[in-house]
Amino acid sequence: TFWMCSSCYMCTLWCPRGLKLTSAMAALKRLARADGSAAARRNSAFYEAFMDDVEAHGRVQETSMMQRYFLKRKSPTVPLAFLPLGMKMLRKGKVHLPSRGQGGVLKPLFAKAREMEGL
Secondary structure (H helix, E strand, O other): OHHHOOOOOHHHHHOOOOOOHHHHHHHHHHHHHHHOOHHHHHHHHHHHHHHHHHHHHOOOOHHHHHHHHHHHHOOOHHHHHHHHHHHHHHHOOOOOOOOOOOOOOOHHHHHHHHHHHOO
């Protein structure tokens, strides 16, 4: 479940014991990636697509993020599994086409983080 963590820090802010839960989630993600198993690659695809989209647009744009996710999964059947949910969300107005937004505004921040992490 640590792959579902979006690093919003809400758990850390609200933790009555002051635990740095977001840091623990990030460490678990790093360890799983280092493992290199098929499950780790599959699960990290969503997280990587999410972060790539935030870096590119300054926020998550659902349609763009899911395109990135599908490309990272490298399987033509994955998008088909999401089709019923996507159609339901589209009918309810929950899916929006990508907008120009704040494109690239976070790129320097991401570059600095990569530099500090030695990536």
